[in-house]
Amino acid sequence: MICEKNPRAKELNVAYIGGGSRGWAWGFMMDLAMDEAMCGTVRLYDIDRPAAERNKIIGNKISAHPDAVSRWEYEVSDSLKDALTGADFVVISILPGTFEEMRSDVHLPERVGVYQPVGDTVGAGGFMRAMRTIPMYVTIAEAIRDYAPEAWVINYTNPMSLCVRTLYEVFPKIKAFGCCHEVFGAQRLMCAMLKTEEGIEGVTRHDLYTTVTGINHFTWLTRASYKGIDLMPMYARLADKYYETGYDEGGDRNWMNSHFNCAQRVKFDLFRRYGVIAAAGDRHLAEFTAPWYTLNPDVVREWKYSLTTVDWRVKDLHDRLQRSDDLISGKEKLVLKPSGEEGHLLLKAVLGLGDLVSNVNIPNRGQIPNLPLGSVVETNALFGRDRIEPIYAGTMPSNILPLVARHIYNQENTLTAALRCDRKLGFSTFMNDPQMSAVTVADGQKLFDDMLENQRAYLPKAWFK
Numbered sequence: 001m002i003c004e005k006n007p008r009a010k011e012l013n014v015a016y017i018g019g020g021s022r023g024w025a026w027g028f029m030m031d032l033a034m035d036e037a038m039c040g041t042v043r044l045y046d047i048d049r050p051a052a053e054r055n056k057i058i059g060n061k062i063s064a065h066p067d068a069v070s071r072w073e074y075e076v077s078d079s080l081k082d083a084l085t086g087a088d089f090v091v092i093s094i095l096p097g098t099f100e101e102m103r104s105d106v107h108l109p110e111r112v113g114v115y116q117p118v119g120d121t122v123g124a125g126g127f128m129r130a131m132r133t134i135p136m137y138v139t140i141a142e143a144i145r146d147y148a149p150e151a152w153v154i155n156y157t158n159p160m161s162l163c164v165r166t167l168y169e170v171f172p173k174i175k176a177f178g179c180c181h182e183v184f185g186a187q188r189l190m191c192a193m194l195k196t197e198e199g200i201e202g203v204t205r206h207d208l209y210t211t212v213t214g215i216n217h218f219t220w221l222t223r224a225s226y227k228g229i230d231l232m233p234m235y236a237r238l239a240d241k242y243y244e245t246g247y248d249e250g251g252d253r254n255w256m257n258s259h260f261n262c263a264q265r266v267k268f269d270l271f272r273r274y275g276v277i278a279a280a281g282d283r284h285l286a287e288f289t290a291p292w293y294t295l296n297p298d299v300v301r302e303w304k305y306s307l308t309t310v311d312w313r314v315k316d317l318h319d320r321l322q323r324s325d326d327l328i329s330g331k332e333k334l335v336l337k338p339s340g341e342e343g344h345l346l347l348k349a350v351l352g353l354g355d356l357v358s359n360v361n362i363p364n365r366g367q368i369p370n371l372p373l374g375s376v377v378e379t380n381a382l383f384g385r386d387r388i389e390p391i392y393a394g395t396m397p398s399n400i401l402p403l404v405a406r407h408i409y410n411q412e413n414t415l416t417a418a419l420r421c422d423r424k425l426g427f428s429t430f431m432n433d434p435q436m437s438a439v440t441v442a443d444g445q446k447l448f449d450d451m452l453e454n455q456r457a458y459l460p461k462a463w464f465k
Contacts, residue, residue: 009070010351012040015087015148017080017140018094019044020051022320024156025093026327027339029059033068034336035344037353041073045083046094052076058327067336080140084147089347092140092163093156096133097458099317103310104454105129112443114435115294117283117307120158121217122407123435126287127414128451130162131426132458134418137163141170152350154179154343155361160216161376161411164361168376169415177388178361178376179343180216186279189264190224190231192249193238200226210279212359212380213368213393214404215411217284219359219378221277222397235277239268246304259312263304266293274399283308288407290434352385362390370395375408406434421462426452 019025019042032038042059046052059074077083084090105125106116119125144153144167153176157163164178187205194200203226211223224231238247246263262282269292270278270285278285282305286293293303300307326332342358349356357380364377367390371377380391396404410429417426430436431444439447452463 009037009039010353012038012088012347012351013086014040014042015077015083015090015151016042016044017083017090017092018046018157019076019083020046020048020055021093022051022317022324024339024341025055026058026062027341028091028343029055029062029072029074030336031339031341031344032072033062033065033070034338035348036069037348038344038351039070039072040088041075043075043077043083043087045077045080049076054324054328058324061327061334062336065334065336080143081147084143084151087148087151090144090148090151090153091156091343092153094136096129096136096157097455099310099314101132101455101458102129102313104451106308106310108451108454109447112439112447113296114291114439115296115300115307116435117286117294117300117305119287121160121284121287122410123287123433124430124447124451126159127426127430127433128455130159130414131418131452132455133157133159133163134166134415135458135460137166138170138419141167141174144174145171149173151175152347153177154346156180156343158216159411160361161378162415165363165376165411165415168363168374169419175388176362177346177381178216178378179341179346180359180361180378181341182217182280182284183210183212183219183221183359183378184340185281186219186221186267186277189247189249189267190226190235193231193234194226196249197234197238197241210380211393212279212378213396214279214378214400215376215407216361216378217280218288218404218407219279220396220400221279222394224277232277235271236275239271243268243272259306259308261305265303266305269293269303274397276397276400281305287435288403290437294435346383349383350386350388355382355384357382357391360388360390362388365390367391368393368396370401371405371408372412375412377408406432421460423452423463 044052056074056076063072105128106119109124116125155163155178160178167174167176191203194203209225210221214220246265266282266285267278360381361378364375367379368377379393382389413429427448430448
């Protein structure tokens with residue numbers, strides 16, 4: 001009996017698409033092992049079957065750890081059908097393509113002066129990543145429709161908005177939502193602000209009340225409070241004080257020590273421009289505007305964040321593969337610790353094991369009334385037994401509305417172009433991104449054609465007729 005450690009636990013079947021994930025999957029496995037309210041089977045499916053086989057070994061070692069309070073059995077599935085049939089939950093966390101395609105996404109636009117800190121959501125790189133991701137998600141959505149239509153589906157793959165949007169386009173009755181931790185960082189920044197600027201210690205992000213609005217990686221907080229204290233004026237003082245020098249949250253997150261850290265200067269500049277708190281990492285936020293923050297590598301350094309190169313990602317994967325070897329061999333001792341993500345908590349909430357409010361990416365049902373219905377937006381939502389109820393965020397402030405709406409319409413056109421293999425619509429959408437504003441039509445057309453060619457292995461043949 002899988003749930004012998006706690007017979008009262010909910011026994012579940014979880015399908016993990018992209019089950020060979022190195023890194024994030026291990027955190028999810030640890031979260032499950034440390035939660036006594038659930039147990040069951042996780043079916044790992046990956047086109048890289050050896051990677052899934054390795055995670056099967058790691059997952060079962062985590063489940064057998066002396067500190068584990070619940071039992072999970074990890075197995076590898078041969079097909080989407082095998083993984084999905086009978087699943088209560090589906091987790092999707094895949095890498096669309098290889099690092100060679102990502103190299104094209106991120107670095108080929110540099111020849112026309114376009115520098116992308118991430119290149120996976122918007123801009124030239126985000127568009128091309130979407131072109132190869134959307135066909136994969138069509139296949140996944142069809143499989144969920146056919147084999148697990150009642151399952152709850154959690155997406156972690158980027159481009160987040162378009163992945164979730166594709167799932168609903170193909171299977172409108174799907175129960176899917178997208179999770180992203182970027183808002184958590186902005187909430188932790190305000191906790192650090194309370195400590196360093198006001199001397200209020202011990203505050204966690206769960207102690208804050210925030211109103212979340214926007215789209216993934218371009219989210220905003222229009223309200224923020226702590227125990228009845230309005231944090232917006234406090235944040236305004238923080239932005240003014242550290243606008244030039246940057247802020248390192250108490251000295252433990254210096255931007256020079258990591259590709260993912262920043263000095264918050266982009267956030268502070270956006271707040272000073274618009275009076276609303278930008279709630280994502282600076283490297284993501286920078287990609288949604290005209291190239292104010294990305295004009296060239298020197299400008300990026302001035303704003304005190306980093307361009308995440310594909311060479312660094314290749315090295316990071318090499319390190320994670322080595323860690324996989326070490327975990328399997330026992331060279332690295334397994335230590336169970338929370339990942340900081342909320343995926344397992346959201347599973348519990350929809351099982352009826354306690355309501356939870358969190359930011360989530362789902363279709364707009366009116367939670368942001370001045371954005372298009374059906375477009376995927378990011379707001380808070382109440383997770384409860386077999387339901388997700390978006391929390392009304394109110395109308396988006398008029399000064400940031402044009403910034404966000406432009407990307408929503410671009411994303412809708414990106415989806416249409418991908419489904420129809422429409423080069424004309426694809427190119428006009430590609431050029432309509434604000435990062436491409438200084439690129440000539442001729443240079444843009446050559447870049448578009450070359451980048452699309454680099455995706456050939458992942459695209460329908462109709463693109464190249």
